[in-house]
Amino acid sequence: MLTAKTLKGNWATLLLPINKDDSIDYTRLAAEMDIMIDAMPDGIYSNGTAGELHNQTEEEFDKIQALLADKCHAEAVPFQVGVSHPSPLVSLQRIQRMVALKPAAFQVILPDWVTTGAGEQESFLQKMAAAAGDIPLVLYNPPHAKMVLQPADFNRLQQAVPSFIGVKVAGGDAAWYKAMRPYADTLSIFVPGHFLATGVQEGVASGAYSNVACISPKGAQWWWQLMQTDLARALDVQQRILQFFDSCIVPYKQAGYSNPALDKFLAAVGGWGPVGTRLRWPYKWIPEEEVAKASVVCKELLPEFFE
Template sequence: MQYKEISRRLRGSVAPVITPFNEDESIDFEKFAELINWQIDSGSHGISVTGTSGEPSSMTVEEREQVMEYACKIVNGRVPFIPGTGSVNHQETLRLTKVAEEMGADGALVIVPYYNKPNQHALYKHFKAVADSVTIPLILYNIPGRTAVNLHADTIAQLHEDCPNIIGVKESNKDFEHVNKVLLKCGRDFNLYSGIEVLCYPMLAIGGAGHISATSNVAPKEVAQLYNLWEAGDVKGAQDLHYHMLELNDVLFRDTNPAPAKAALAMLGKIKPVLRKPLDIPSKEIQQEIRETLISYNMLASDSHSLSN
């Protein structure tokens, strides 16, 4: 399999779509399909589900499989589909990644196991076993703020060397020195994605492949356009859009992701404001900030109201 050729297809804004729930916390598949179609119609270059924004840790393994399979059907090959298949549990990760391969996903996003705090050798063994179990491309997902351990650049480079199907990494890592070293050690054809909203533009500037940004749940057109402008060589346009998006990026992380994004989408009338416990909708004060920000971006009418908490 020509992984370098495949990796070029997986560049751009890959939208990490939230999982909408009904009032009884069951999955709202009708709204889910609408969100996926909205992302594609708005220009998102790829779709991911059951990553951090999708609340996978609140789902059973069977529910995650169901969500992945449904999303794959809705995407229907229109853009690359890269579900999140990582878990705190190694066997669950193997199972979900194999399911992604069997359903025809274009790749899988595999998070560093959270809570366990494995050392670098253990992380290497975990990811190598996952990579060896499938042939689809894998994108590692490094998010130290959630997992309590950082996947080192040397470890990523060794995995990339030993596993041809490990073609990239999503770095939700504010350490910009670290992400530079990832490309230095892995080579600049390695797909580096930003998972930190404020670093989406800077990572493109150092040779990144795109971004997997929670903000695209609320502003998919703009987040995709940032990549398009950079690819077209419009540096000034990309810079302007980067700064234009900062206030929205900021307010969408006033509380734990995806709570603010879900609140914003509920205000926009796209979903019900429901998260599964232990997460919950943001406070009335944060809701008001979100509402005012959406109004300032001309995304919401000024006579709209905040949600109940």
């Protein structure tokens, strides 16, 4: 099982291929998993925001996780199962069912309809940890969470829940990194993929649940490995990633497209797998016709991702 010391690197996220009738295309999903495994990321995770965790039935959830577990165990690829759900009871039931799949960790969010106070957060994670047994927990706390925690909160929760080993967070400015740095030795801190080189430079980031891997699982893995040997060059790559985002992604965000829509668009721009841009009802997606123009820009700015 993972620990705070061994949870590192570039983790690629599953994205759900959706058919025109709003069903999940499991054939394309299986092909996507095979491509990800072939890219040899540090790990794969399911049911993050990009995996549309908020828009699945429990039967679909179980089928997705079983498929991922079978493929990853067969190839000895670490995987994490996102059991996140706005309802704490559903999250708990998901952990209870998924323990048998033996993931390397479970990702959880705090209950998300009624926000939780400090004691409630601890109670929630303690019960989830008890259900998980020896499988550790990672707290998914991105900027769109209703309750965005501060650095001291993560330390408090780790004291209350020893099997809580890592977080996904938004990162921040120099003051945030300074506040977070004391906890980096005992907690695996994953920052946004497009700021990963900065997080490594600051001595805080252990890795990313990576939106950059949406562009290219292989490219994101190459970039992570570059950070270990040539951080200056990796920071130059980051600057070009941000330039691409500013040019081709931010306008869609400003137009009201959701993060899952943006992540699927990134995958379509990268052209590495059979995901498509379609989201499930009622959410809008970026039309496929928009992909070609952004792909040209991406290839110009990030040629290494397409080699």
